[in-house]
Amino acid sequence: MVWRLHGTSTVNFMRYTLCSNLEVDLGSEENAHIVYTALAVDKELQPDKVKRHMSVSNGKLSVNFEAVEARFLRASFSAFVDVLTLTTKTIEEFGLKKE
Template sequence: MAATAPWDLSCHLDVNFKTEQHAFIAYTSLAVDKELQPDKVRRVMSVSTQQAFCSVEARLLRASFSAFVDVLTLATRTIREYGQD
């Protein structure tokens, strides 16, 4: 199913970490993974505000967001296990 207008599909994710250092660890872990189809999925990340994804296709938005959440989950578990408060 093709989108009717460019970037008309989006989702937002806010994740609160215990410390700014934990947020930065998660950010740097996620920043190395670039979008596989940057002409169709755009990701905007920030440590201090929010995470936003936009896509021209719902299928790509779901796949990109799902992969992001998988890496975010791994980073969060690593912080929980090895992070210092």
């Protein structure tokens, strides 16, 4: 499992000015869809301050976070990674295979 983090920060007059991107190679399309489905039900607690967009392609989960302030971005990203870690450990524990 490979995690890649790409972050950018911009200053402009748009509503969402900070963003961070996370890409996780889950080894197979099946694993990526399982993780996506598990995480998609967990909505942002403050959708007016943080937006999260997820997609799956070629066995990779890509997640884009956009926030109005750094503290909201940090809190959302941190909570997401906690649940992502739990989900990937569950897949590893129950032996879903990589392609």
